[in-house]
Amino acid sequence: MSDYTRAWQVIVVGGGPAGSSAAWHLATVGLEVCVLDRAQFPRAKPCAEYVSPEASRILDAMGALAPLEAGGAASLTGMVVHAPSGDRIHGEFVARHGFRGFRDRGLGVRREILDTLLIERARAAGASVMEHVKVEAVTLDATGAACGVAVRTPHGLRTMRASLVIGADGLRSIVSRRLNLAHQSRWPRRVALVAHYRGVRDMGSLGEMHVTREGYMGLATVSGGLTNVALVVPRRGATGMSGNPTGFLEAWIAAHPTLSARFREAMRETPVRATGPFASHATRAWAPGAMLTGDAADFYDPFTGEGIYAALRGGALLAPFAVEAVQAREQGHPGAMRHALRAYDQARQHTFAGKWRVEKLIGAAVAFPTLMNHAARVLSRDRDLADLLVGVTGDFVPPSAVLRPRTLLRFLCS
Template sequence: MANAAGEADVIVVGAGPAGSTTAAYLAQHGLSVTLLEKSHFPREKVCGDGLTPRATRQLIRLGIDTSEEAGWLRNKGLRVYAGRKEPFHFEWPDLRDFPNYGLVRPRSDFDNLLAQHAVGLGAELVQGANVTEPVLDERSGRIVGVTTKTGETYRAPLVVAADGNSARLAISMGVNKRDDRPMGVAVRTYYKTPRHDDDYLESWLELWDGEPDKSTLMPGYGWVFGMGDGTSNVGLGVLNTSKGFGKTDYRALLKRWLDHTPEEWGFRDENRVGTVQGAALPMGFNRQPHYGRGLLLVGDSGGMVSPFNGEGIAYAMEAAEYAAAAIADAHARGIGTKEAERALQGYPVQLRAELGGFYRLGNIFVHLIGNPTIMKLCTRYGLPRKTLMQLVMKLLANLTDAHEGDWMDRLINMLAKAAPSA
């Protein structure tokens, strides 16, 4: 027999960036929120120590202090290796819509900070609450609560699934994965390195599974994020558009790639800190619908990782803001009414309008770079052309002004609008 653990206006399952941001915005809207986290803070997550200006903007919108005094490490752009020995430096652009700096912070600390921010705004955080199944209304089939592994029941007329790539709640409600959307796998670890104090994020667009130019080129990318504490976060992401996807030992691939980096950088086994960890990257809206029967999907549970660059945190936080606004609107109209349902349906409509075309372009992009010949042509002939690279980097990072930007902004915005929604 389950114990009733409480009622709220909204239950949010998962206190990662998606869930904590949703809870924070809901609390700001004056709603009572129960935020359920299966583990206990601080806890590790695989990706996301490096944040682009897109994610930085969301932190600022939440009211979080992003100064260096508050423990953030700032970066001014992206250093891109591919096709030649010298890297290409892409400075974060000066835009009206985005700040011109990115950030670095360990995920264990970052997630805790976001969860505590939500608590400070009035959300109730319950740690160690591992949600196992939804509670459904027998007549309507709507979700009206959740049950945890230890037998507690939490009730609310609306539930947000922000439970990551496992998407356990969505699956239990019959919202299944779409196989026509890309998936990625990311692995990462930390190394003691003299390069830890870097004011650029580093991206390796050519990922060789052995000696550069003499082995197989994998469709994916590597990264190095200096943490400012004597270590760097080093990892790689590989896409399922590759023939070897699923059959590759990604930890071994990470080692082979790093074995061909300069010795003095320190990316060798003896300097490794902690284990190599991996996670799936669900991309391009691979789980839909994002709203149905009282359940809203936010972040990885709804496949919101960008196919272009594997970025998930910025988009999870944007979706969280849209979801909270739709829920607040629905509450004002009266939960259970047709008018409230219309407000809730506005959430997936807004997601498609804001990100659908961009994700469709990303889905096409990952299929193109899945072909090693195209990937080689792109890096060999594209990288030396500075203007072209500037355009490509803006597209990959999705950093444009929505109105009255330069010709690059207008071109990228036009392509995203012209593409059908993902």
């Protein structure tokens, strides 16, 4: 029987970090898993390519950390945020108040390298991976539960069957749209341009964020000593971007003298890639016979750079619920399947709710320069608080540590 005609226990749509993590965790416990991706790996993905210290824990469990470090991933020791006022927030991934990361550094790693390695780890764990296969629809059984997908292959349209379909197909997920779960947020409506440069001056081991009144730019050293340059601007201010993204990015850099001086001898090494708008949050992360994870379930804004961690963590989080759902369905208990999927959604809320709140607070500060300037003034004088906040973006300090009333007062009243 071919990979197309056999019945799978799980079909994972999308082989990015969320899909690879889900597939690895499920194949490791013995499920028959097939990952489908419309792309062929290595494939590019517009991203600032910062991987948080806590993401290393999952990469290590998947056997991906050592090859990444040996393969030249850059080490990132913290973040520096430049506010429009000129104040700087400098925070490092150091142990604080009993919170210690799996590593005291994050990674800067090209997505071509990271995602290819992760999909290989899923394959090594026993998952089948089919590339160049685009999912066009989710098929439903007589009760309306997902029971497979319709795919466009180089040889035409085929239908594939599965006890569970996992949508890990990123922003604008076809799985979430076909199951009527997709919900695009009204705000923020931002778009991004990403490229790699060689020779940007004064790059160190800190990721940098330059917040201006017209958006923000992230700079970070990534694999091979390149600088990842990611510009994020409100969509309304992006006129002309789609026709000439390279011109838009270069003009933006040229208009900001402190940055343009550092780019004087720099050479762009990859095409400028555009993406956005990105803020979306599925109405729920499940439907009968299906689950959503990674960006397909939610994404807010790249500023805090935690999407890769959320994608990896999401794959680990869903595994026990997916196993339960598959077993229930195969034993003919649709009620028990729904129960497992609903419990997954609750576990996601429990795990990520604090992170969503912090992202929204930071998102507001980025959108309103007065707020960002205030935060920068406070945090530039309170290094302890800056480290704590950077620890949250490093995923090893729980968001509740900065959401405590006493800590929030330090922000407001200093």
